[in-house]
Amino acid sequence: MAIMAKNQESVRTPIVCVMGHVDHGKTSLLDKIRGTSIAEREAGAITQHIGATEIPLDTIKTLCGPLMKGDFKIPGLLFIDTPGHHAFTTLRSRGGALADLAVVVVDVNEGFQPQTIEALKILRRFKTPFVIAANKIDRIHGWCPYENEAFITTYKRQSERAKMALEDAVYRLIGQLGEVGFSSDRYDRIKDFQKNVGVIPVSAKTGEGVPDLLMLLIGLAQRFLEKNLRVHVAGEGIGTILEVKEEKGLGTTVDVILYDGELKVGDNIVVGSLGEPIVTKVRALLKPRPLAEIRSEDRFQRVNKVVAASGIKVVAPGLEKALAGSLMRVAKEDLECVAKEVKSELEEVTIQTDETGVILKADTIGSLEALINELKSANVPIRKAEVGNISRKDIFEAATIKDRCLAVVIGFCVNILPDAKEEVQKSGVNVFQNNVIYQLVNDYNEWVAKEKSIYEKKRLEAIIRPGKFVIIPGHVFRRSKPAIVGVKVTGGIIKSGVSVTNENGVRIGTIKGIQERGEHISEAVVGKEVAVSIDGPTVGRQINEKDTLYVDIPEKHAKILEQELYDKLSADERETLTVFLNIKQKEKPFWGK
Numbered sequence: 001m002a003i004m005a006k007n008q009e010s011v012r013t014p015i016v017c018v019m020g021h022v023d024h025g026k027t028s029l030l031d032k033i034r035g036t037s038i039a040e041r042e043a044g045a046i047t048q049h050i051g052a053t054e055i056p057l058d059t060i061k062t063l064c065g066p067l068m069k070g071d072f073k074i075p076g077l078l079f080i081d082t083p084g085h086h087a088f089t090t091l092r093s094r095g096g097a098l099a100d101l102a103v104v105v106v107d108v109n110e111g112f113q114p115q116t117i118e119a120l121k122i123l124r125r126f127k128t129p130f131v132i133a134a135n136k137i138d139r140i141h142g143w144c145p146y147e148n149e150a151f152i153t154t155y156k157r158q159s160e161r162a163k164m165a166l167e168d169a170v171y172r173l174i175g176q177l178g179e180v181g182f183s184s185d186r187y188d189r190i191k192d193f194q195k196n197v198g199v200i201p202v203s204a205k206t207g208e209g210v211p212d213l214l215m216l217l218i219g220l221a222q223r224f225l226e227k228n229l230r231v232h233v234a235g236e237g238i239g240t241i242l243e244v245k246e247e248k249g250l251g252t253t254v255d256v257i258l259y260d261g262e263l264k265v266g267d268n269i270v271v272g273s274l275g276e277p278i279v280t281k282v283r284a285l286l287k288p289r290p291l292a293e294i295r296s297e298d299r300f301q302r303v304n305k306v307v308a309a310s311g312i313k314v315v316a317p318g319l320e321k322a323l324a325g326s327l328m329r330v331a332k333e334d335l336e337c338v339a340k341e342v343k344s345e346l347e348e349v350t351i352q353t354d355e356t357g358v359i360l361k362a363d364t365i366g367s368l369e370a371l372i373n374e375l376k377s378a379n380v381p382i383r384k385a386e387v388g389n390i391s392r393k394d395i396f397e398a399a400t401i402k403d404r405c406l407a408v409v410i411g412f413c414v415n416i417l418p419d420a421k422e423e424v425q426k427s428g429v430n431v432f433q434n435n436v437i438y439q440l441v442n443d444y445n446e447w448v449a450k451e452k453s454i455y456e457k458k459r460l461e462a463i464i465r466p467g468k469f470v471i472i473p474g475h476v477f478r479r480s481k482p483a484i485v486g487v488k489v490t491g492g493i494i495k496s497g498v499s500v501t502n503e504n505g506v507r508i509g510t511i512k513g514i515q516e517r518g519e520h521i522s523e524a525v526v527g528k529e530v531a532v533s534i535d536g537p538t539v540g541r542q543i544n545e546k547d548t549l550y551v552d553i554p555e556k557h558a559k560i561l562e563q564e565l566y567d568k569l570s571a572d573e574r575e576t577l578t579v580f581l582n583i584k585q586k587e588k589p590f591w592g593k
Contacts, residue, residue: 012075012259013074013076016080016103017102018103019102020115020116021106022115024110024136031204032205032207032210033053060076060218067212080098100225101225102128102130102131103133106133108173109169129193129224140162140165140166141161142159145206146208149208154208154209155201170199182197184199194224235261237261237308238261239256241322244322247315252319259309263312265283269316269331271322272327273323278322279339280318283317285302286313288311357381358410360409361385361394361411363414368386371412371437374438375441378445389414389416390411390417392422407429409431411431416433460568463565464551464552466573467489467494467576468492468550469487469494470547471485475487475545479540483539485532487549494551496513496522501583504583508537508543508549511532526572558592
C-alpha cells in the first residue's frame with residue numbers, strides 16, 4: 001500500500017451550527033435525527049454548552065430516502081448544538097466562525113425573536129451560509145401529521161385550510177428575513193441558493209421535513225463548500241476544546257471538535273489554559289458512536305486515529321487546567337513554536353475588568369465571555385472574572401466593595417466551596433448561582449432593581465422635598481410664639497421640622513407641628529387644609545393672611561432632587577421645585593446647580 005503524502009487532501013465532514021431562540025426546538029430537532037433525548041437532560045431544558053453530534057452519510061441517505069439523488073463525496077454532517085439565548089453571543093460567534101453551514105431554528109408560529117435576529121447578525125458577520133428550519137408545523141391549525149415524511153410529501157396531503165395557514169406563517173418568516181436584509185423563499189421554490197435563503201418547514205416532534213433539511217444541507221455542502229472542506233488528511237490536527245470533564249477511571253479529559261488534520265494516539269498536543277499552555281501526549285481517543293452526542297455518551301469506541309471534522313474525547317495526562325473554548329493543536333516537531341501560537345490565540349480573548357464591580361465565576365472561558373457580554377451591555381462593572389468554583393477569597397473580595405449592588409458573586413455552573421459558604425453567612429455577601437445564564441442574569445438584575453428601589457425610597461424619605469402652602473384668610477389662631485394658622489397645601493408636601501421661606505426666599509421660621517381636625521399628623525400633601533404652628537414669625541409682621549410660603553430646601557438637597565431624584569417626584573412637586581429654584585437663583589444665579 002502506498003504511503004499517503006503529507007500534503008494529500010481529502011473532503012472532511014462539514015460542520016453545521018444549529019442556532020436560534022430559546023425553546024424554539026434546536027436540540028429537539030437533533031434528537032429527532034439521532035433518536036436521543038439530550039433536550040430533557042439540559043438545565044432548564046436549554047442547551048448550556050456547545051455539543052457535537054456526527055450524522056454519517058449512510059444515515060442521512062436512509063432518512064432522506066428518494067429525496068437524495070446523485071453521488072455525494074461529503075462523509076456526513078457534524079452538528080454543533082449551540083446555546084440559543086442572547087446571553088451566549090460569544091459562544092455562538094465561535095460556533096459561527098467554526099461552522100461551514102448553519103441551521104437557524106425558528107418556531108413557525110412565533111416567528112423571529114430578538115435572539116433569532118442576533119443569530120442572523122452573527123452568521124452575516126462570518127459570512128456563513130444558512131437555512132431556516134421553520135419548526136413546529138405540527139402546531140399549525142388543522143395540520144395532519146405524517147411521521148418522518150418529507151415536507152413536500154406531507155404538504156400535499158394537508159387540507160386547503162392547513163396549507164393556507166402554513167403559507168401565511170412561512171411568508172411571515174420570509175418577510176422578517178427581508179427586513180434584516182436576506183432574500184428567501186420556501187426551499188422547494190428556490191433555484192439559486194447562493195442568492196436566496198431556503199426556508200424548510202419541519203417538525204421536531206413528528207419528524208416531518210427532517211429529510212428535506214438534511215438533503216438540503218448535504219446538497220449545499222456538496223455544491224458550494226467542497227473546496228472549503230479540503231483538509232490535509234495527514235496534517236497536524238487542530239481543534240477547539242468544547243468541555244473539560246472528570247471521567248471515572250480516566251481522569252480529566254477534554255471533548256474536542258477536530259476541524260483540520262488528524263489526531264492519533266501518542267501525538268504530542270498543546271492545549272490552552274489560563275496559565276501557560278499545557279504540553280502533553282494523547283493516551284487514548286474515545287469517539288462517540290454514530291448518532292450519539294459527545295456530552296452524553298456513556299459507551300465510547302476506542303480509536304487510534306481521527307481525521308477532521310469530528311468530535312472526540314481526548315485522554316491525556318495533565319489536562320486538569322485545560323480551558324474550554326481554547327485551542328488544541330498537534331505538535332509533531334516544534335513544540336515551543338506551537339505553544340506560542342496557542343497562547344497568542346488565547347490572549348486574543350481579553351477579559352477587561354474594572355476597579356470596582358461584581359465577581360464572576362464560571363466553568364469555562366466561553367461562559368465567562370457570555371456573562372461579561374451580558375453584564376457589560378447592562379453597564380454592570382466587573383471587578384474579576386475567573387474560571388473555577390466560588391472560593392472564600394472571592395467572598396472576601398466581594399465584601400470589600402462598598403456598593404451593595406456590586407458586592408456580589410455571580411456563578412455559572414460552579415459550586416460554592418465549603419469555607420466560602422461559611423464566609424457568605426458571616427459577610428452577608430449575596431451569591432447568585434444558576435445553570436442557565438439568562439436566568440442567572442435576570443435574577444441579578446431583578447435583585448438590583450429591588451435594592452435600588454428600596455435605597456431610593458429611603459433616600460427620598462431623608463431628603464427635604466418641595467412644598468408650598470397659602471395662609472387661609474380668617475384662620476389665624478395664634479399670632480406668635482409659635483404662630484398658628486390655617487393653611488392650604490398648594491404644591492408638594494409639608495412636614496413637621498422643616499424651615500419655610502417667603503416668596504422672596506427669606507427664611508421666616510420652622511414648622512413645629514401640623515394638625516388636621518384636631519389630630520396631630522406628621523405631614524400634609526397637596527390639596528390638604530390643615531393648621532400649622534410656625535416657630536419664628538409673627539402674623540402681621542413677617543407673615544400675613546394669603547401669603548404663599550415655601551419649604552426651605554437646603555442647596556445640597558435641591559441638587560439631588562433636580563439631578564438624581566427628579567423622576568421620582570410628582571408633577572406638582574416638580575413644579576414647586578422649579579418655582580423655588582427660580583426664587584433662590586434671582587439672588588444667586590448658580591444656586592443649586
